[in-house]
Amino acid sequence: MVRWVSANAPRSRQRAVGPSEIGVDCMRRLAYRYAGAEPVNTAADPWFAFVGTAVHENLAIAIDRYNAEVLGPPNGSRDYGQRRYWVEERVTAGADQHGVSGSCDLYDADRHVVIDHKVVGATALKKYINHGPSNQYRTQIHLYGLGHAQAGRPVREVAIAFYPRSGYLTDLHVWSEPYRPQIAHDALRRATTVRQLAAALPIGHIPAHADQVACTWCPFYRPGGPADTTGCPGPG
Numbered sequence: 368m369v370r371w372v373s374a375n376a377p378r379s380r381q382r383a384v385g386p387s388e389i390g391v392d393c394m395r396r397l398a399y400r401y402a403g404a405e406p407v408n409t410a411a412d413p414w415f416a417f418v419g420t421a422v423h424e425n426l427a428i429a430i431d432r433y434n435a436e437v438l439g440p441p442n443g444s445r446d447y448g449q450r451r452y453w454v455e456e457r458v459t460a461g462a463d464q465h466g467v468s469g470s471c472d473l474y475d476a477d478r479h480v481v482i483d484h485k486v487v488g489a490t491a492l493k494k495y496i497n498h499g500p501s502n503q504y505r506t507q508i509h510l511y512g513l514g515h516a517q518a519g520r521p522v523r524e525v526a527i528a529f530y531p532r533s534g535y536l537t538d539l540h541v542w543s544e545p546y547r548p549q550i551a552h553d554a555l556r557r558a559t560t561v562r563q564l565a566a567a568l569p570i571g572h573i574p575a576h577a578d579q580v581a582c583t584w585c586p587f588y589r590p591g592g593p594a595d596t597t598g599c600p601g602p603g
């Protein structure tokens with residue numbers, strides 16, 4: 368049942384490329400998405416993603432209750448214009464038909480901070496504490512920042528809250544930096560280039576950034592054989 372619900376989750380069936388994908392290091396992986404390729408690496412264990420989704424859903428409930436029951440009116444209002452914390456607000460970054468849309472985990476309307484939740488394992492948590500977020504995560508949060516800003520809401524800072532998948536709430540690590548729209552604009556420009564390459568070149572000619580760990584989680588990873596429309600051998 369867990370495998371079925373994971374395979375049929377809206378995110379798994381998502382056709383449009385979203386803010387979480389644009390900043391991926393591997394251009395070829397992004398090109399597969401723009402080319403509309405079907406995922407072939409479907410054997411990956413869905414548990415981490417399942418846990419992540421469950422935590423996101425419960426955080427949304429917790430923040431909504433906090434708005435309504437602790438901050439009180441008008442924060443509990445259904446009118447988001449009256450609230451301090453905006454949960455899962457749909458935003459679009461980019462002005463043309465190639466803009467990317469997604470649900471932003473949290474916006475603090477008092478402090479003008481855009482926040483993304485990530486649920487991570489112990490090794491990854493240590494890495495993010497020591498080295499900061501990946502390009503992909505950083506790009507994603509700045510794209511949400513751009514989306515909120517383009518919708519007319521002030522954005523001063525972006526943040527990623529890393530929650531331990533196995534650990535305590537006291538292990539929570541929050542990374543933040545000032546909002547820099549240029550990061551989002553650069554990512555959108557790169558995505559346009561990849562989209563054009565995907566339309567013009569065989570997929571195997573598009574530069575790849577093969578990484579043993581990242582490739583394992585790539586939906587198009589198919590060890591053995593050449594890189595073609597049916598999959599990519601990754602580091603092999």
Ligand code: SF4
Nearest residue numbers: 393396582585599601
């Ligand atoms: S398998 Fe690795 S190299 Fe190939 S497209 Fe995916 S991330 Fe890129």
